[in-house]
Amino acid sequence: MTTLFIDGAVAEDPWVSIDGEQPVPEAEDVIVSLALFEAQRHALLTRNEGRLGVYLEADDQIDAIADDLGKIDLVALDFPSFADGRAFSKARLLRDRHGFAGEIRATGDVRIDQVQHMRRSGFNALAVHHQPTVDSLMEIKDAGLNLFYQPAIEGAEARSSSGGRSWARRAL
Amino acid sequence: MYRYDEFDREFVTSRVAQFRDQVERRVSGELTEDNFKPLRLQNGVYLQLHAYMLRVAVPYGTLNSSQMRMLGHIARKYDRDYGHFTTRQNIQFNWPKLADIPDILEDLASVEMHAIQTSGNCIRNVTADHLAGAAADEVADPRPYAEILRQWSTIHPEFLFLPRKFKIAVIGSPNDRAAMQFHDIGLEVRKNDAGELGLRVFVGGGLGRTPMIGKMIRDWLPEEDMLSYCEAILRVYNLYGRRDNKYKARIKILVHETGLDDLKKDIEAEFERIKDGVLKLPDEDVAAIAAYFAPSEFADLPAKDDGLEQAKLDNRSFARWVDRNVVEHAQSGYAIVTVALKGTGEAPGDATSAQMDVLADLGEKYSFDELRVSHEQNVILPHVQLSDLKAVYDALLEAGMASANAGLITDIIACPGLDYCALATARSIPVAQELSQRFADLDCQNDIGDLKLKISGCINACGHHHVGHIGILGVDRRGEELYQVTLGGSGDEQAAVGEIIGRGFSKDEIGDAVETIVDTYLARRLSDDEAFLETYRRLGPQPFKDALYPAKETA
Ligand code: HEM
Numbered sequence: 001m002t003t004l005f006i007d008g009a010v011a012e013d014p015w016v017s018i019d020g021e022q023p024v025p026e027a028e029d030v031i032v033s034l035a036l037f038e039a040q041r042h043a044l045l046t047r048n049e050g051r052l053g054v055y056l057e058a059d060d061q062i063d064a065i066a067d068d069l070g071k072i073d074l075v076a077l078d079f080p081s082f083a084d085g086r087a088f089s090k091a092r093l094l095r096d097r098h099g100f101a102g103e104i105r106a107t108g109d110v111r112i113d114q115v116q117h118m119r120r121s122g123f124n125a126l127a128v129h130h131q132p133t134v135d136s137l138m139e140i141k142d143a144g145l146n147l148f149y150q151p152a153i154e155g156a157e158a159r160s161s162s163g164g165r166s167w168a169r170r171a172l
Numbered sequence: 173m174y175r176y177d178e179f180d181r182e183f184v185t186s187r188v189a190q191f192r193d194q195v196e197r198r199v200s201g202e203l204t205e206d207n208f209k210p211l212r213l214q215n216g217v218y219l220q221l222h223a224y225m226l227r228v229a230v231p232y233g234t235l236n237s238s239q240m241r242m243l244g245h246i247a248r249k250y251d252r253d254y255g256h257f258t259t260r261q262n263i264q265f266n267w268p269k270l271a272d273i274p275d276i277l278e279d280l281a282s283v284e285m286h287a288i289q290t291s292g293n294c295i296r297n298v299t300a301d302h303l304a305g306a307a308a309d310e311v312a313d314p315r316p317y318a319e320i321l322r323q324w325s326t327i328h329p330e331f332l333f334l335p336r337k338f339k340i341a342v343i344g345s346p347n348d349r350a351a352m353q354f355h356d357i358g359l360e361v362r363k364n365d366a367g368e369l370g371l372r373v374f375v376g377g378g379l380g381r382t383p384m385i386g387k388m389i390r391d392w393l394p395e396e397d398m399l400s401y402c403e404a405i406l407r408v409y410n411l412y413g414r415r416d417n418k419y420k421a422r423i424k425i426l427v428h429e430t431g432l433d434d435l436k437k438d439i440e441a442e443f444e445r446i447k448d449g450v451l452k453l454p455d456e457d458v459a460a461i462a463a464y465f466a467p468s469e470f471a472d473l474p475a476k477d478d479g480l481e482q483a484k485l486d487n488r489s490f491a492r493w494v495d496r497n498v499v500e501h502a503q504s505g506y507a508i509v510t511v512a513l514k515g516t517g518e519a520p521g522d523a524t525s526a527q528m529d530v531l532a533d534l535g536e537k538y539s540f541d542e543l544r545v546s547h548e549q550n551v552i553l554p555h556v557q558l559s560d561l562k563a564v565y566d567a568l569l570e571a572g573m574a575s576a577n578a579g580l581i582t583d584i585i586a587c588p589g590l591d592y593c594a595l596a597t598a599r600s601i602p603v604a605q606e607l608s609q610r611f612a613d614l615d616c617q618n619d620i621g622d623l624k625l626k627i628s629g630c631i632n633a634c635g636h637h638h639v640g641h642i643g644i645l646g647v648d649r650r651g652e653e654l655y656q657v658t659l660g661g662s663g664d665e666q667a668a669v670g671e672i673i674g675r676g677f678s679k680d681e682i683g684d685a686v687e688t689i690v691d692t693y694l695a696r697r698l699s700d701d702e703a704f705l706e707t708y709r710r711l712g713p714q715p716f717k718d719a720l721y722p723a724k725e726t727a
């Protein structure tokens with residue numbers, strides 16, 4: 001069972017994941033694998049209806065979709081294990097380097113103790129399997145702190161009032 | 173010294189509460205050991221052979237007397253009355269109960285200390301020259317930079333699950349006392365011709381199974397760009413560092429496999445993009461942190477103290493201790509004292525709670541309330557008036573900490589080894605103890621002169637054996653402990669990785685082998701002034717091999 005949270009609230013998932021050989025439905029919101037995206041790039045980018053999302057595995061790099069981000073509405077980044085932190089940097093790059101404003105969705109091994117780090121790195125959606133994490137998120141217990149020693153993605157937090165430290169932040 | 177403000181206090185307190193919750197969830201079974209592991213590691217809690225181990229951060233090795241006293245209190249109350257100072261300027265407690273750890277962390281927080289990121293695949297406690305702010309050869313105090321890095325790297329959301337651990341060291345003088353070039357990032361604070369402060373940046377150094385000397389990636393980086401540049405390095409490493417094999421996951425391997433030039437392109441491109449952003453350090457903020465480390469209010473004193481000179485004449489043991497354990501201070505009339513935690517036959521770096529109390533008292537009374545932990549597993553009193561040296565010595569003598577062997581062959585670095593460590597392949601402490609006894613005679617040690625002997629209980633090299641002038645690595649050969657010897661390593665500004673000299677020695681042979689090496693040096697040195705490392709560099713390994721393996725000589 002996967003529960004989707006968007007901006008902290010439980011949400012219905014309008015997106016359909018397409019990974020294998022099946023044809024891409026013309027009018028639906030689809031999330032495709034990078035392999036599928038590369039194979040059918042032109043067709044996918046020129047569909048008339050239905051939004052496009054791309055799912056990147058841990059080994060896939062943002063560069064592979066960077067030029068097309070203007071036409072992509074969602075990027076799903078996989079955590080094959082919570083100990084594999086590559087997706088944090090990818091989310092950061094999507095937001096800060098590429099100015100991507102669409103949905104960035106964390107998939108895979110998403111756990112409560114990482115949720116705040118995900119948000120701070122640019123994720124706004126979480127696809128969660130881990131039941132204790134689902135329960136905690138329902139209670140709005142995100143196990144994080146409110147003070148930060150470094151700026152994360154832009155605009156997410158306020159400058160700390162503690163003087164003399166341009167790098168410190170406080171939760172809004 | 174750095175002092176917490178409201179922000180730091182609130183941060184550390186809420187972090188303790190967070191960890192308390194995690195420990196409760198572990199104890200209740202909601203968290204499995206697998207899930208708990210990365211969380212406890214980020215709070216300095218290891219599982220060792222016999223018990224949990226707590227590693228407490230001593231940021232860049234600087235602490236005040238109440239902090240030292242608290243470490244003693246923790247040893248007394250929650251542990252077996254001692255602690256172990258490590259080569260990363262931290263302290264480890266070997267026997268805490270998991271359920272007590274939140275309380276220990278709360279005690280630590282009360283004196284502005286924590287155990288955050290002392291383990292795990294994250295940016296570890298930042299180390300620095302242990303003589304910072306006191307050394308006569310210093311260009312600038314490295315600690316403000318280390319403190320800013322400590323803050324920036326603390327719970328950095330992007331860099332908590334790196335391919336592997338990440339270590340940063342900062343020095344502020346051309347003489348490297350922090351093995352800076354053996355860190356993932358090494359920074360040397362320096363001045364340019366215009367008198368501005370900036371950094372020389374090294375990347376990809378490390379010890380472990382593949383020792384590598386860091387490569388210079390920037391000869392000059394303006395101070396204001398320090399965080400942006402480090403963030404760029406970390407981001408590139410996080411994205412591209414290997415995750416398929418933990419032995420190849422450190423940034424040194426990425427540098428080695430990608431090549432410095434190619435990697436530098438990526439790092440510089442990312443740096444170029446972010447350097448004028450939020451991480452750019454405003455002058456006034458650097459100055460505000462630096463103000464915490466402003467020099468103490470030293471008295472105006474002559475460079476020579478007659479009382480001291482007389483005391484040295486009156487007491488030969490004291491004179492010897494001064495010769496070895498006291499070095500010049502930047503301020504006239506003051507000196508830097510090394511308290512060698514290396515008494516004959518003792519475990520290197522261990523101190524009892526009573527000793528920690530004495531150290532705290534001495535720091536408070538004679539050293540402007542400041543102490544340091546050195547990567548050589550000693551404690552430093554950084555600012556002692558010459559006229560107080562005798563009183564300090566007397567107190568140390570009474571507490572069993574007046575070993576006059578700083579920098580000598582018995583000032584051994586040794587990791588915990590098989591007596592504690594779950595990864596060990598051999599014991600290291602007993603070997604250190606035996607060598608310490610064998611060379612105990614001070615005349616003999618002084619005759620041998622400067623010699624760094626370092627011992628690790630496995631290839632992970634926590635005991636820095638690769639950079640020992642004499643390095644000893646304990647390995648397991650079919651169930652038997654075997655000790656491999658390397659020669660010629662050095663962790664200073666002339667960084668070098670020691671060369672393996674030949675087949676290993678059994679535990680019974682290793683003492684004799686070291687003695688043979690030392691005898692060979694004594695017989696071959698040009699004069700008393702030629703130190704072991706110089707002789708080795710001049711002669712190379714052959715004479716030592718010949719002496720160690722005579723039968724092979726004719727082959
Ligand atoms: C429970 C005890 C310990 C464990 C499990 C442990 C584990 C490790 C491991 C696995 C490495 C190799 C990392 C790599 O090459 O990627 C390592 C390196 C190192 N550790 Fe430890 N260690 C322990 C205790 C210590 C102690 C007591 C010290 C200080 C005396 C220390 C300081 C270091 C240093 C300086 C290195 C090598 C530098 C480098 O990271 O390249 N460790 N440790």
Ligand code: SF4
Nearest residue numbers: 587593596629630634
């Ligand atoms: S070198 Fe090996 S034996 Fe020694 S502390 Fe490190 S991991 Fe343990």
